[in-house]
Amino acid sequence: MTTILVTGSAAAIAMMALPFLPAPAAASWPFIAASAVLQVIYYSLVARTYALADMSATYPLMRGTAPLLVALATASFLAEPLAPMAWLGVAAICTGILSTAIREHSGHGKGVALALLNALVIASYTLVDGFGVRRSGAPAAYTLWIFLLTGIPLVGWALWRRRKAFLRRIADGWLPGLGGGLATVASYGLALWAMTLAPVAVIAALRETSILFATAIAGFVLKERVGRARVVGAVMIALGAALLRLA
Template structure:
């Protein structure tokens, strides 16, 4: 992997952590999340005229993934209402590859190194859970973070199948952004009401910045995978866990206990090792 590709993947990891932190800083997490999906949808729509259409066989997967993405964003906003990003983000991003690996275990037996990696992620999650805060709040936040991880694992599996059938990975991704940005506000029309338009007008940077960050993060990863081993790129993206905890401590001023730092490092190491395995 060249230095330029390495820097780009690390930048993608930072962007992913940054747009999550942006949602956490907003008073209304739901509207902030819908704004990010709207911004990403706008970028997806702008890109589609210049991209070839995905193959017909991939459209059921695009539809299924779009619905899962809506569930992901709604769970994400609920998670950040309940708990700190330094608690939730490592659990969400670390548990997802574990769930994907376990789902694939029926087709491919787990290797000893992968079992060890899963153990590291589980140990890190336990350390984070025990690392401070009221028990009731920890339970709610952990449950929501793990539910979000389950949805991440589900759309990862769906996209893994769909993008191979699409023949056009960039267009597949652009359609996902567009459909998610349309469906998410519809799913929340009762809760968000007519407030989203006013929010977008008042906070355009949340939509444009967050949408650009999520699109760039995913796009950079896809580009890097064409130039470097997929497993190495995927492993490096797990540095987003470390970036998220650093942002939580130094920018958001969360009280990040040593247990959370240790747990996040264990999860990041385990998730990266699992990707490489």
């Protein structure tokens, strides 16, 4: 319900802003539709994964595997070869992110499997949007249409199947939900805008430095255990970001 509250807030923000923005080019609409479908799957998997296993273990697996898949796909199919130093940066970030997930996974096998499945979904919508936003001519509107088309079916499902629980979640947590909606629109909008200026694989890898903040939140807010492996991972992520900046 919290996940749907955030996506619903993002959809409401999009609904209010879209009338004031130029429409994306016609060539980008198939990509918007495909991305919206993938985003619905992504949010559903995120909610289920966090219900089964710790965020500090599964978030790095989801976000750390995806940029490596994107880098391999863009180099192979999108005619965006990376410089050797950029490959080193991508590899360092992926290694750092994945190393933060080194821990005992006993009892969380299904959560880990869902996290890895979601990595494939993340890589898929990243590639779709890398193609689509460049054809849109309007990165902001492209981003907002994705959130609108993602939020509508999720909120519709919540009102149909779990109306009382969803309305209760709105009453109890509308302010954090609104904050989450603003944050997700801003963060992904910036990422898509960046993809119009730089290789998709580089942006996908740099975006996942968010694991630094996720690990801190897991330790200090959620009171999860954050061990030495995750500290080493943070250093690797910082090194990878520096290599990408220098590439």
